[in-house]
Each structure stands twice: as C-alpha cells, then as structure tokens.
Amino acid sequence: MPEISRDDVAHLASLARIDLTDEELDHLAPQLAVILESVAKVSEVAAADVPPTSHAVPLSNVYRADELRPGLTPEEALAGAPEVEQQRFAVPRILGEEA
Amino acid sequence: MADLIKRTAAELADLLAAGEVSSVEVTQAHLDRIAAVDGAVHAFLEVDVEGALRTAADVDARRAAGDTLPPLAGVPIAVKDVFVTKGIVTTCGSKILEGWVPPYDSTVVHRLRAAGLPILGKTNMDEFAMGSSTEHSAYGPTHNPWDLDRIPGGSGGGSSAAVAAYEAPLAVGTDTGGSIRQPGAVTGTVGVKPTYGGVSRYGMIALASSLDQAGPVTRTVLDAALLHETIAGHDPRDSTSIDAPVPPVVEAVRNADLSGLRVGVVRELGGEGYQPGVEARFDDALKLITSAGAEIVEVSCPHFTYGLATYYLILPGEASSNLARFDAMRYGLRIFPDGVAEPTAEQVMSATREAGFGQEVKRRIILGTYALSSGYWDAYYGSAQKVRTLIRRDFDTAFEQVDVLVSPTAPTTAFPIGAKIDDPLAMYLNDIATIPASLAGMPGLSLPSGLADEDGLPAGIQVLAPAMADDRLYRVAAALEAILVEQWGGPLLAQAPELEVAR
Numbered sequence: 001m002p003e004i005s006r007d008d009v010a011h012l013a014s015l016a017r018i019d020l021t022d023e024e025l026d027h028l029a030p031q032l033a034v035i036l037e038s039v040a041k042v043s044e045v046a047a048a049d050v051p052p053t054s055h056a057v058p059l060s061n062v063y064r065a066d067e068l069r070p071g072l073t074p075e076e077a078l079a080g081a082p083e084v085e086q087q088r089f090a091v092p093r094i095l096g097e098e099a
Numbered sequence: 100m101a102d103l104i105k106r107t108a109a110e111l112a113d114l115l116a117a118g119e120v121s122s123v124e125v126t127q128a129h130l131d132r133i134a135a136v137d138g139a140v141h142a143f144l145e146v147d148v149e150g151a152l153r154t155a156a157d158v159d160a161r162r163a164a165g166d167t168l169p170p171l172a173g174v175p176i177a178v179k180d181v182f183v184t185k186g187i188v189t190t191c192g193s194k195i196l197e198g199w200v201p202p203y204d205s206t207v208v209h210r211l212r213a214a215g216l217p218i219l220g221k222t223n224m225d226e227f228a229m230g231s232s233t234e235h236s237a238y239g240p241t242h243n244p245w246d247l248d249r250i251p252g253g254s255g256g257g258s259s260a261a262v263a264a265y266e267a268p269l270a271v272g273t274d275t276g277g278s279i280r281q282p283g284a285v286t287g288t289v290g291v292k293p294t295y296g297g298v299s300r301y302g303m304i305a306l307a308s309s310l311d312q313a314g315p316v317t318r319t320v321l322d323a324a325l326l327h328e329t330i331a332g333h334d335p336r337d338s339t340s341i342d343a344p345v346p347p348v349v350e351a352v353r354n355a356d357l358s359g360l361r362v363g364v365v366r367e368l369g370g371e372g373y374q375p376g377v378e379a380r381f382d383d384a385l386k387l388i389t390s391a392g393a394e395i396v397e398v399s400c401p402h403f404t405y406g407l408a409t410y411y412l413i414l415p416g417e418a419s420s421n422l423a424r425f426d427a428m429r430y431g432l433r434i435f436p437d438g439v440a441e442p443t444a445e446q447v448m449s450a451t452r453e454a455g456f457g458q459e460v461k462r463r464i465i466l467g468t469y470a471l472s473s474g475y476w477d478a479y480y481g482s483a484q485k486v487r488t489l490i491r492r493d494f495d496t497a498f499e500q501v502d503v504l505v506s507p508t509a510p511t512t513a514f515p516i517g518a519k520i521d522d523p524l525a526m527y528l529n530d531i532a533t534i535p536a537s538l539a540g541m542p543g544l545s546l547p548s549g550l551a552d553e554d555g556l557p558a559g560i561q562v563l564a565p566a567m568a569d570d571r572l573y574r575v576a577a578a579l580e581a582i583l584v585e586q587w588g589g590p591l592l593a594q595a596p597e598l599e600v601a602r
Contacts, residue, residue, distance in 0.1 A: 004469065015468055035524060039409075089429055
C-alpha cells in the first residue's frame with residue numbers, strides 16, 4: 001500500500017519548485033494518497049516479461065539538414081520576458097547567500 | 100441572409116464559393132453572436148474582432164480577383180487557447196501566462212491562416228488542459244449551452260460550447276485523454292482525435308507529449324472531415340509527425356456506408372458507472388448500425404480497466420517535466436517571494452509557480468514528480484508503461500476481429516458545475532472510455548447519440564479505429580449521423596434551448 005505523508009508532499013513540492021502553503025499541504029496530501037492508492041493497481045498486471053511502451057506509435061529519431069532558416073529576432077524572443085537588460089533576459093541572482 | 104450562424108461549415112463554404120455571401124458577412128454574424136451570448140456561455144478567453152475581419156476581407160478580395168481558394172476559405176473558426184497564436188494572447192487557461200503574446204504561430208494555426216479561415220478568438224480550457232469540465236480554467240468556467248448550470252466537458256469545453264452555441268461553425272481542440280471527444284459528447288457536437296502524429300504538435304503547449312493530439316470540433320461529421328484535411332499532414336517541425344499521406348476522410352464521409360462492416364462493442368466500456376440514459380442511446384445506435392447492414396461483435400479488451408490508472412501515472416509524469424519550462428525567466432509571470440530581500444532565481448521560480456498554477460496543475464505536478472522519483476519509478480511509471488503495451492495489444496487483438504470499435508464516449512451526461520471540482524478521482528472517471536485509445540495512439544471520434552431519458556441532455560457514441568485508419572471513423576460516423584438526423588427530424592442541437600440574447 002503506497003504511503004504519502006504531508007512531509008513527503010512538502011518535499012516533492014520543493015523538488016518541483018512550488019511553494020505550497022500550509023493549507024495546500026493539508027488539502028493535497030490526503031488527496032494524493034487516495035489517487036496513488038487507485039493508480040497502484042497497474043502493478044497487478046505489469047509482469048516482468050511485458051516490454052514497456054513509451055510512445056503510442058513506433059518512432060525513430062528524425063534529423064533535419066543543418067541549414068540556416070528564419071528564426072525569431074532578438075526583439076521577438078525577448079518580447080514576453082519579465083525583465084530585459086541589454087538585449088538579454090534579466091534574471092534574479094542564481095547563487096544563494098552561503099555560496 | 101437569415102441564420103448564417105446555424106449553417107454548417109460545408110454549407111457556408113458552398114455559399115461563399117457561389118458568391119451568395121461574403122466572408123465578412125459570415126464572420127461578422129459570428130462575432131455578433133459571440134457578443135450576444137458569450138457573456139452567459141464564456142466559451143472565449145479572447146475575441147479577435149479586428150484580425151478575424153481582416154482575414155475575412157482578404158479572402159473576399161482574393162475570391163473577387165478570381166483566385167482559387169482552399170475549401171474552407173472564409174469560414175471562421177475558434178481556436179483552443181492551447182495553440183500559440185502570433186499576435187493573439189495565449190494563456191492555456193493559466194495565470195502563469197496571463198497576457199502572454201506569442202512571437203510565432205503553431206503549425207495548426209499557420210495552416211488555418213494559410214487556408215483562409217478567419218480566427219474568431221481563443222477558447223477557454225482547463226488550465227494546461229488538465230481537467231474534464233473546464234472548471235479548472237484560471238479564468239472561470241465555461242457553461243454548457245444545453246443548461247448553463249452544467250459543465251461543457253473538458254479540457255476543451257470552450258471549443259465545444261462555442262460550436263454548440265453557434266458562436267463558431269468550427270473549432271480546433273486537443274485531446275490527451277479525451278479532451279475533444281468528451282466535450283463533444285456532453286454538448287451534442289462532433290469531436291475527433293486523429294491518430295497520434297496525424298496533426299502536428301508544433302506550437303501546441305505540451306501537456307503529455309506522448310499523448311497530445313489536435314483535432315476538429317464541429318457540429319457535423321462532414322465539417323470535421325473538411326477541417327481534418329485542413330490541419331493534418333506531415334510537419335518537419337514535430338519529430339512525432341507521421342510522414343505519410345493523410346487518410347482520405349472527406350471521401351470517406353461522401354461514401355459513408357455501414358454494409359458489411361464488423362463493429363466491435365467493447366465489453367469493458369459499459370455497465371457499472373455508466374448512466375442508464377447514456378447506455379440506452381448507445382444501444383439504440385447499435386440497433387441502427389445493425390439495421391444498416393453492419394455486424395455487431397462483442398469483444399473483450401481486459402486491460403482497458405487499467406487504463407485510467409495507467410493514464411494518471413504517465414500523464415502527470417510527462418506533465419511535471421513539460422511544465423518545468425514555466426520558470427519565470429523567459430516569459431510569463433514573475434513573482435518575488437514575500438519578505439526576502441534579495442531572492443534567488445530558485446526562490447522566485449517557486450513563488451511564481453505557487454502563485455501562477457491552480458490546484459489541479461499542482462496536484463498533477465506533485466503526482467508526476469512522485470511517480471518519476473527514484474525508488475518509486477519501477478512500481479509506478481515503469482509499470483504504467485508496461486500496461487500501456489498490454490492495452491495496445493488488446494486493441495491489436497480486437498482489430499483482428501472487427502473493423503472499428505464503439506462505446507459510449509463519456510459515462511454520463513453533463514454534470515452540474517461544482518459537483519466534482521474537489522473530488523479528483525470522480526473527475527478523472529469522465530475519461531474512462533476515451534483514455535484507452537489515447538494510450539494506444541488510435542484515432543477516435545465522438546458524435547451525438549441522442550438525449551438521455553432521465554435528464555434530456557446529450558449523450559455521445561465513440562468510434563475507434565486502428566492507427567492511420569482515421570477514414571473508417573468518418574465512414575461509420577457519417578452513416579450513423581445520417582440515420583440519426585433523419586430519425587430526429589434535424590440535427591440534435593436543434594433541440595437545445597434557445598440562449599437568451601444580450602443586447
């Protein structure tokens with residue numbers, strides 16, 4: 001039986017970079033436990049000799065010729081950016097205090 | 100011309116070609132309808148009056164100049180907000196993309212523009228296409244034109260409601276687990292999920308890349324076929340796009356015929372959990388199919404009962420990865436955390452995703468992160484991939500015995516807004532009949548089967564075919580549609596209540 005605690009959900013949220021509130025953790029943790037219990041039934045029939053399917057139709061990778069073709073202008077690429085500086089995406093600092 | 104909005108896309112195309120009506124007139128009629136009823140229906144997140152009329156005028160000028168135009172040129176269309184549209188706000192139903200204007204067109208939109216279809220606007224959807232009711236849109240729910248207190252299906256409830264309310268003759272949607280077919284069923288309209296890879300995913304905001312597929316949302320099977328041929332076909336910009344000719348779906352509609360066809364009824368897609376009125380209309384349809392010369396064969400697909408569980412592991416896994424791109428750095432929302440003097444990029448990212456994502460998106464990202472975690476991967480995601488193989492084998496076995504499979508599209512008719520909003524498992528059950536084809540990449544089509552006795556609301560019948568045999572869906576659906584429409588004395592939508600028109 002799968003178990004998922006409130007602490008597990010808090011840890012998963014930090015891995016997924018979502019600052020869940022305490023109320024959300026209280027609400028989501030029991031819901032996720034119910035969903036997980038329900039989806040765990042896949043292991044009933046997933047025998048070792050069954051090959052996995054990652055895609056619905058068989059695919060092989062495709063390549064295109066390495067040729068120039070039109071793309072976005074810098075202005076277009078930056079048009080939706082929260083902050084722009086000197087034709088670049090401006091982002092908050094990457095390193096924390098201790099670094 | 101009276102009632103332009105009630106015409107089918109095929110009829111409008113004929114009127115336009117004959118010069119009896121202009122695209123500007125047709126487009127304006129639909130814009131007027133949107134202004135009159137969308138306050139109550141809320142099918143649209145964005146209406147592009149100027150852009151639609153500009154395209155319409157351009158098509159009219161080209162036609163007047165004697166240009167040869169594509170079949171649907173001048174017929175307006177609504178586009179689900181999951182497709183990026185250059186110059187038109189695209190939100191995917193999420194606050195994290197509020198006000199975002201994409202710098203490029205998705206391939207589907209590019210093809211619509213090239214074919215001369217005026218784009219009326221962008222339709223409402225569950226946030227990032229996660230949901231079966233459109234209630235998870237960050238911009239409020241869409242209302243079912245049959246009963247405004249009920250859901251129009253999801254995730255593409257905006258597109259289904261727009262065509263059902265005569266706000267658009269055509270719409271495009273996307274179907275990951277049923278998001279075109281289930282909204283079609285609950286609004287009395289037609290929805291098609293083509294074979295996976297049949298329509299390009301380029302510029303479609305990704306939910307689950309191995310499942311996502313765009314397709315037509317219309318009022319008739321012929322209209323769906325015309326739109327299918329407009330948007331389908333190989334695209335070098337999508338590595339999963341099928342490099343083969345598009346199945347001849349319009350021809351299949353014109354030659355619709357059920358005689359000699361073997362139609363399989365899937366034992367596992369019915370019974371417990373299916374509303375009696377939905378099953379009754381399905382059984383009626385089977386009788387009509389038989390009387391039209393087809394043979395009904397009961398088939399068993401034992402692993403379909405694991406479809407929902409498989410889907411809710413694979414989808415969150417892929418979604419949690421796809422949605423990592425919403426990181427507050429290059430586009431979209433950026434929120435700074437409270438009480439942090441100089442926040443890091445990571446803190447800004449976490450605060451932004453907390454503020455910008457809704458409950459269902461958070462639920463699925465957390466679930467996907469869990470299913471993909473080391474230590475759990477084998478038991479969850481790995482097992483789900485194996486069951487996906489078993490489901491595909493069930494289809495292969497079934498299609499050795501029959502030409503197409505049929506089932507009710509959705510287990511129930513439209514439920515009241517709010518009824519399942521905080522019960523994820525109950526919500527997920529809406530897609531129980533549509534998910535198997537999604538997992539196996541098979542094409543599926545939903546068309547109206549009639550009204551359920553207990554609530555007078557539309558029910559749908561789903562037709563499934565082997566991969567790349569999309570034309571079989573249209574052959575069967577067009578034949579059945581013709582019989583049903585004759586029996587009803589007109590389209591099912593003619594029985595929907597008139598919407599109150601705002602002035």
